Amino acid sequence: MEEMKIYDLCEPFMEIINPLTIDQVIKLGEVLALDEDDRLIDFGCGCGKFLAVWSKAYGVTGTGVDVRDQSVRRAREILEREGLSDRIEIVKGDGKEFEFEPNSYDHAMCIGASFIWGGFRNTLQGMIDALKPGGKLIVGEPYWRKEPVPEEYLNENPGFTNEMGILRIAREEGFDLEYMIRSSEQGWDNYESNNWRGLNHWLDHNPDHPDRQQVIDWMRKNQDLYLEYGREYLGFAVYVLRPINK
Numbered sequence: 001m002e003e004m005k006i007y008d009l010c011e012p013f014m015e016i017i018n019p020l021t022i023d024q025v026i027k028l029g030e031v032l033a034l035d036e037d038d039r040l041i042d043f044g045c046g047c048g049k050f051l052a053v054w055s056k057a058y059g060v061t062g063t064g065v066d067v068r069d070q071s072v073r074r075a076r077e078i079l080e081r082e083g084l085s086d087r088i089e090i091v092k093g094d095g096k097e098f099e100f101e102p103n104s105y106d107h108a109m110c111i112g113a114s115f116i117w118g119g120f121r122n123t124l125q126g127m128i129d130a131l132k133p134g135g136k137l138i139v140g141e142p143y144w145r146k147e148p149v150p151e152e153y154l155n156e157n158p159g160f161t162n163e164m165g166i167l168r169i170a171r172e173e174g175f176d177l178e179y180m181i182r183s184s185e186q187g188w189d190n191y192e193s194n195n196w197r198g199l200n201h202w203l204d205h206n207p208d209h210p211d212r213q214q215v216i217d218w219m220r221k222n223q224d225l226y227l228e229y230g231r232e233y234l235g236f237a238v239y240v241l242r243p244i245n246k
């Protein structure tokens with residue numbers, strides 16, 4: 001089974017596919033002072049929950065892009081359920097290849113999906129041309145909470161940096177940090193264990209599947225890494241970045 005397929009199995013109990021809570025997503029929209037004139041693009045949108053919540057609460061319009069069939073289907077279902085299909089479009093495809101109209105979005109976002117471009121810096125560079133003048137980037141990114149990180153765990157996540165690294169890269173790429181919202185330890189536990197719930201649910205319903213052992217091994221490795229290292233060393237935050245003040 002391909003790893004992308006395992007992600008499908010992880011997600012039945014989640015609509016936000018990261019350690020933030022729905023209240024934090026709403027708060028973020030409030031801080032951004034979103035309204036119905038705002039047009040957003042979300043790369044690696046998953047179930048499109050950020051766009052759906054912000055469209056419902058603040059009236060934004062926009063586009064979500066995701067490479068997985070399941071994410072695209074679920075995002076469209078959520079938008080349909082909320083009566084927002086005419087306000088938010090979901091496109092299936094590789095975010096890196098998506099041909100957006102330059103300078104046409106008020107904010108561009110990528111939450112927990114910077115691997116689309118291969119890291120935080122490349123993500124800022126990949127999204128910047130989508131922004132209207134003065135537009136903001138909204139990036140959810142893991143970071144090292146403390147260092148040195150044990151080599152075994154570092155090797156699993158070679159691209160991450162600490163928060164000073166994130167700040168430095170943001171400034172080097174022409175952005176000031178305007179606001180940040182961090183996930184809590186409880187948020188992380190909820191996110192990780194919902195992944196395991198999803199996998200266990202699939203195992204319950206697929207007793208004879210040929211890839212069963214692969215899924216069990218994947219889940220146990222994920223649990224081992226999280227309990228031994230992740231809880232201690234890895235944070236997650238969403239950073240709101242604005243064009244650098246001059």
Ligand SMILES: C[S@@+](CC[C@H](N)C(=O)[O-])C[C@H]1O[C@@H](n2cnc3c(N)ncnc32)[C@H](O)[C@@H]1O
Pocket residue numbers: 015016017018043044045046047048049065066067068071093094095096110111112113115116
């Ligand atoms: C950790 S999830 C985050 C989803 C969503 N941003 C959220 O926070 O709820 C990462 C998402 O990136 C998507 N993804 C992975 N590679 C991608 C690519 N090359 N282009 C677009 N989306 C991609 C995955 O399918 C997945 O839905």
